[in-house]
Amino acid sequence: MSTNKTGGRERRRHQGDNRVTLKDVAREAGVAPITVSRALNTPENVSAGLRERIDNAVSALGYVPNLIAGGLASAGTKVIPVVVPSLSILTYIEVIHGIQQTLEPAGYQVLLGSTDFDLEREASLVDTVLGYSPSGMIMTGLRHRESAERRLKAWGRPLVEIMELGETCIDMNIGVENTEAGACMARHLVEQGYQRIAFLGTGMAHDYRARLRYEGHRQALKAAGIESDVLFQDDQPSSYEVGRKLFLEALDARPELQALHFANDNLAAGAILEANRIGVRVPQDIAIGGYLGLSLGEHLTPRLTTVTVPRYEMGVEAAKMLLAKLEGGSPASSRVDIGYELKVREST
Amino acid sequence: MSTNKTGGRERRRHQGDNRVTLKDVAREAGVAPITVSRALNTPENVSAGLRERIDNAVSALGYVPNLIAGGLASAGTKVIPVVVPSLSILTYIEVIHGIQQTLEPAGYQVLLGSTDFDLEREASLVDTVLGYSPSGMIMTGLRHRESAERRLKAWGRPLVEIMELGETCIDMNIGVENTEAGACMARHLVEQGYQRIAFLGTGMAHDYRARLRYEGHRQALKAAGIESDVLFQDDQPSSYEVGRKLFLEALDARPELQALHFANDNLAAGAILEANRIGVRVPQDIAIGGYLGLSLGEHLTPRLTTVTVPRYEMGVEAAKMLLAKLEGGSPASSRVDIGYELKVREST
DNA sequence: CTGTTAGCGCCTTCAG
DNA sequence: CTGAAGGCGCTAACAG
Numbered sequence: 198m199s200t201n202k203t204g205g206r207e208r209r210r211h212q213g214d215n216r217v218t219l220k221d222v223a224r225e226a227g228v229a230p231i232t233v234s235r236a237l238n239t240p241e242n243v244s245a246g247l248r249e250r251i252d253n254a255v256s257a258l259g260y261v262p263n264l265i266a267g268g269l270a271s272a273g274t275k276v277i278p279v280v281v282p283s284l285s286i287l288t289y290i291e292v293i294h295g296i297q298q299t300l301e302p303a304g305y306q307v308l309l310g311s312t313d314f315d316l317e318r319e320a321s322l323v324d325t326v327l328g329y330s331p332s333g334m335i336m337t338g339l340r341h342r343e344s345a346e347r348r349l350k351a352w353g354r355p356l357v358e359i360m361e362l363g364e365t366c367i368d369m370n371i372g373v374e375n376t377e378a379g380a381c382m383a384r385h386l387v388e389q390g391y392q393r394i395a396f397l398g399t400g401m402a403h404d405y406r407a408r409l410r411y412e413g414h415r416q417a418l419k420a421a422g423i424e425s426d427v428l429f430q431d432d433q434p435s436s437y438e439v440g441r442k443l444f445l446e447a448l449d450a451r452p453e454l455q456a457l458h459f460a461n462d463n464l465a466a467g468a469i470l471e472a473n474r475i476g477v478r479v480p481q482d483i484a485i486g487g488y489l490g491l492s493l494g495e496h497l498t499p500r501l502t503t504v505t506v507p508r509y510e511m512g513v514e515a516a517k518m519l520l521a522k523l524e525g526g527s528p529a530s531s532r533v534d535i536g537y538e539l540k541v542r543e544s545t
Numbered sequence: 546m547s548t549n550k551t552g553g554r555e556r557r558r559h560q561g562d563n564r565v566t567l568k569d570v571a572r573e574a575g576v577a578p579i580t581v582s583r584a585l586n587t588p589e590n591v592s593a594g595l596r597e598r599i600d601n602a603v604s605a606l607g608y609v610p611n612l613i614a615g616g617l618a619s620a621g622t623k624v625i626p627v628v629v630p631s632l633s634i635l636t637y638i639e640v641i642h643g644i645q646q647t648l649e650p651a652g653y654q655v656l657l658g659s660t661d662f663d664l665e666r667e668a669s670l671v672d673t674v675l676g677y678s679p680s681g682m683i684m685t686g687l688r689h690r691e692s693a694e695r696r697l698k699a700w701g702r703p704l705v706e707i708m709e710l711g712e713t714c715i716d717m718n719i720g721v722e723n724t725e726a727g728a729c730m731a732r733h734l735v736e737q738g739y740q741r742i743a744f745l746g747t748g749m750a751h752d753y754r755a756r757l758r759y760e761g762h763r764q765a766l767k768a769a770g771i772e773s774d775v776l777f778q779d780d781q782p783s784s785y786e787v788g789r790k791l792f793l794e795a796l797d798a799r800p801e802l803q804a805l806h807f808a809n810d811n812l813a814a815g816a817i818l819e820a821n822r823i824g825v826r827v828p829q830d831i832a833i834g835g836y837l838g839l840s841l842g843e844h845l846t847p848r849l850t851t852v853t854v855p856r857y858e859m860g861v862e863a864a865k866m867l868l869a870k871l872e873g874g875s876p877a878s879s880r881v882d883i884g885y886e887l888k889v890r891e892s893t
Numbered sequence: 894c895t896g897t898t899a900g901c902g903c904c905t906t907c908a909g
Numbered sequence: 910c911t912g913a914a915g916g917c918g919c920t921a922a923c924a925g
Contacts, residue, residue, distance in 0.1 A: 216902095218902060218903085219902065219903065220903095229912050230902090230903080230904095231903090231911080231913085232910090232911060238904085243910075247911085261675060262676050263676055263901090263902055263903070264676035264677050264678075265613055265616045265901090266901070266902030266904085267902075267904070269902080269917050269919090270902075270916080270917055271904055271905080271917085274613060274677075276656070276677070284638070284642040284646075290638050293657075294632040297632055297659055298632075298659075301659065306656050306658065306673070307656070308624070308654050308655070308657070309645055309657050310654065311649065324609045325612075325654070327609060328612035329654075330611065330613045436840060437843075437844045438840070470844040470845065471844070473821065473846050474846045492784060492785060495785075496785045496818040498818070498821050564918095566917095566918060566919085567918065567920095576896090577897080578918090578920090579895080579919090580895060580896075582920060583894090583920095586920085590894070590895095591895085592895090595895085610919085611919070612919095613918080613919090614901095614918030614920090615918075616901095616919090617901050617902070617917090617918080617920090618900080618921075619919080619920060
């Protein structure tokens, strides 16, 4: 059945290497391999007749391009590494979701990388993923190891740094002003008349964006002439459980507290749920504010006051910026402030 | 500064193609390229002296391997595509997290793919990701398009199908018996003495695993001689909001209902939160059961009775099965039942 | 233990 | 619009 009349000694080295190649298609269609390549990648450069013959051959043989070979030859794969600090934090998941939903229809695949908030691992991850000759890349935050930053700059392809906003970025930047967002909630609490206010966070030793929000919180309280150093923190990843613990701890240690500013909605939700359980009234006994805008917040009783950040949209926009640059043009802007919004609900 | 004394006409075709290659390292260390390759991949096959010279050259030049070239030459990249139906559903996220945490330390990267529950897209996604010559792959569910299944079988490398358990799989399988899990909760509700029981789900038209749980629910009720067709459903993705809507709808349409069996904890949580808000007592006025074991369930008042599935662990195990096979051996078992557990809490 | 040789499958360049 | 030649960077196979 095979057309293998010419000696049949072609060495097939790798196991399972029975895949149909461009060459097979070319033979079937009676054209040169390069013509098949063109018919697939730039059909407008191939006559209609050949195009059809080639398309037929492709589906007859069930040809699927080897993207690795293509990537090697053209020095770039349609892979976009997305490096985030954690996959257990909903925020990053939602951003990734936005990125993926935007990139996949454009023919790009997301290569996932997680650093666990460790810049050293981030640097080595950068080395690894650059090894896949990606066309572009998305990273979290603006602070990186010197070595990673150098590598990325030398690489010179489209790169979007997300979640945070800064004066200088490697290539493109989209995010929010964490300091301002933290200050925003703090000011709101002050305006509501609360005086004894605490900040409650977790993993702040490595999550510097949370630290920035705390910094904003402190500045705002200081500006209002209020004690600004009441801080409760923990090391574990954010969860309802940690929020609950922090809440009980604060209640116990500083019963005079009037308002709690949580570093994120997971913690704040854990606190409200515990308040429900033990009969602490929010906000009458104590007010609670969060950060993020998780949908859960709207379903709690009382509904959670929070500073929302459009996370899914941030992912979408980051991907669009990348695509714009990948497809030749330059993005509308290489630095976009995705913004945040104070949602005053019932918990403050 | 450069050592480019030999004519300097080497053609560098691609933009930005100033990367250090294996050849550069070889020249620097005064050995053949293959020796560098070996020093990096199988150091035990290179003498200590050369190894050191090579390591020095590598760091002096800042060499980073081109994984694409390596992948082409050795017919396999250290990329593992993970294909899931959705990135907006926490379940899959947690599984992915487990997979990623297990694969990354072993030197593999996760390539993300999402099908939106569309088997047609799944099939084309399979074609695409196979183009990256992955070493192995993880897919969701046991039902695929004929074309995808054929392709995957012909591919012949390690593949784990997750989330569901079945008689026949392509290569390896880990998951739970959805039908039994559904029956388990239904039986529990009957044992608690509830007679008028409804099932409430969403997206069941495309999510056949949810349909299987409903099927189990029906069988269990039928076996107990109870009306088993009370079903409320919706098309949107699961969310607290949809759970809330379904809950109100059921309350309104069938006030005689005594227990609600939700297709997942997101929906069930939405219902409990709404019950809290409108003053419906759970379980006194109506009982509520879920499926998954989301951590939120333990923090609600009342705490949610649910059938838990170890999602993170399933990801870890799936990755381990894959690694076992990739690293030559064969996994302990190629079909593992990760199990589920009925957690009776306060909501039933 | 080290090197030589010959590709992996595709795409870039340059000719026709 | 189509084709021939050569190479992307690395590694498998086979010597020494």
